[in-house]
Amino acid sequence: MKRIPMAAALIMSLFVLGACGNTTGDRALSGAGIGAGIGAVGGLLVGAPLEGALIGGAVGAGTGALTDRHQINLGRPIWR
Numbered sequence: 144m145k146r147i148p149m150a151a152a153l154i155m156s157l158f159v160l161g162a163c164g165n166t167t168g169d170r171a172l173s174g175a176g177i178g179a180g181i182g183a184v185g186g187l188l189v190g191a192p193l194e195g196a197l198i199g200g201a202v203g204a205g206t207g208a209l210t211d212r213h214q215i216n217l218g219r220p221i222w223r
Contacts, residue, residue, distance in 0.1 A: 170207035178203020 164170050182199015186192040 174207020175204035
């Protein structure tokens with residue numbers, strides 16, 4: 144039963160994990176940060192925040208790297 148909320152959080156994160164920036168690197172980095180945050184919160188709900196953060200970060204980085212600014216655009220990255 145604990146895996147259902149985690150799976151739901153990861154599926155939802157695919158839709159909200161966009162990324163900031165125009166380059167693939169910027170988008171992967173910001174997507175990883177957003178994903179790690181969402182994953183940690185989701186993991187905290189099932190007692191595994193570290194695992195949630197790692198999985199969410201990986202999903203976010205992949206989502207950021209595989210999309211372009213025309214598909215998902217959250218603006219300029221904070222570090223630019």
